[in-house]
Amino acid sequence: MNNEIIQKLENGEKILGTFLELGGSTAVECLGLAGLDFFIIDTEHGPFEVESSMDFIRAAELRKIAPFVRIKDATRPSVLKMLDIGAQALIIPCINSVEEVRKLVEYGKYYPVGMRGFAPTRAGGFGFEDFAEDINNYFDFCNSHxxxxxxxxxxxxxxxxxxITAIKGVDGIFIGPYDLSISLNKPGQFSDPVVVNAIDRVVKACKSSGKFALIYAGSKESAKKYFQEGFDGVAYDMDTRVYINAYKDIIKNIKS
Incomplete structure (x- = not known):
């Protein structure tokens, strides 16, 4: 479960991914073959549970694309199970407090950073991966990967x-621009100064704490803009929408 995404980010590379909503291991393979850096298994809005997510992660490992999971909530089981099956990153929605984030680190990082529960799970080859043979080495490896x-x-x-960004064990922040704009009473108004300033504040906080800044983008133009504004990673759209739009364009071009 070597996490090449972290190495890319530390080298200053920009990473590009998408949300998985279609489901299916073949869909995951196609995302990897397309050359994306990562994809996000969406268990917040999507229908996926732990077992189906594990199959997607296996397909990701085959095609060398990093499997992220947006978990359904900030509870210990949601954090623990997705890490145990091999998720390389967890995006946690609907965070409202500093204490919630401290608990996330407790659930998701091993000793001495947190108190993640130990078991010889799939993430460590059920204890047979080289890095999992010694428990302290296993903790260090997982905490850094x-x-x-x-x-x-x-x-x-x-x-x-x-x-929040200053908390040890927090690796980055993912901005959900739509819900953030709604929270600011500016739904979908991404050029409004209030929304622009809020997004800029998050990026500055990440940079100040040495953490990664990621965001969702619904268009190629906004994705490029976010990279120019200093974001380290962008999740471009959802595979369902890309799929539909691609076929709509094909139909239009052929039948016109």
């Missing part, structure tokens, strides 16, 4: 973003 990424989409998270 799995990412805890709170999602900033609420006023509570935004108002405490400097304190």
């Amino acid at each position: 799995t990412m805890i990424i709170p999602q900033c989409e609420t006023l509570g998270c935004l108002e405490h973003i400097e304190e």
Whole structure:
């Protein structure tokens, strides 16, 4: 479960991914073959559970694309199970407080950073991977190769973003721009100064704490803009929408 995404980010590379909503291991393979850096298994809005997510992660490992999971909530089981099956990063939605983030680190990072529960799970080859043979080495490896990424989409998270990004064990922040704009009473108004300033505040907090900044983009133009504004990673659209739009364009071109 060597996490090449972290190495890319530390080298200053920009990473590009998408949300998996279609499901299916073949769909995951196609995302890898397309050359994306990562994809996000969406268990918040999508229908996926732990067993189906594990199959997607296996396909990701085959095609060398990093499997991220947006978990359904900030509870210990949601954090623990997805890490145990091999998720390389967790995006955690609906964060409202600093204490919630501290608990996430407790659930998701092993001793001495957190108190993640130990078991010889798939993430360590059920104890047979080289890095899992010694428990202390296993803890160090997992802590440095799995990412805890709170999602900033609420006023509570935004108002405490400097304190949140400073927490040891937090690896980055993922902005959900739509829900954040709604929280700011500016739904979908991404050029409004209030929304622009909020996004800029998150990026500055990440940079100040040495953490990675990621965001969702619904268009190629906004994805390019976010990279120019200093974001380290962009999740471009959803595979369902890309799929539909591609076929709509094909139909239009052929039948016109």
